[in-house]
Amino acid sequence: MKKSKSKKTSYRILKIIWFMFGVLIVLWTVFWYIKSITIQDLAVIATIALFASGIYMLSIYLSITILFIAIKWAVKKIRK
Secondary structure (H helix, E strand, O other), X not given: OHHHHHHXXXXXXXXXXXXXXXXXXXXXXXXXXXXXXXXXXOOHHHHHHHHHHHHHHHHHHHHHHHHHHHHHHHHHHHHO
């Protein structure tokens, strides 16, 4: 019983960390999007590159999350 409880606790901690990682990626992307709109000098190329990297990280994050949810759903369906 004790192992199950610690496993659930560590799973919750991992879920919270994964969620916070997603929030940080979204904040990064929004920050560089706003920055790219408001800047009017030569740093626009670097700003757009950082914004594009945020979009790339966000797409990878969402892909991994959707894949994990799909696998979890499939395992539940197979076990029933």
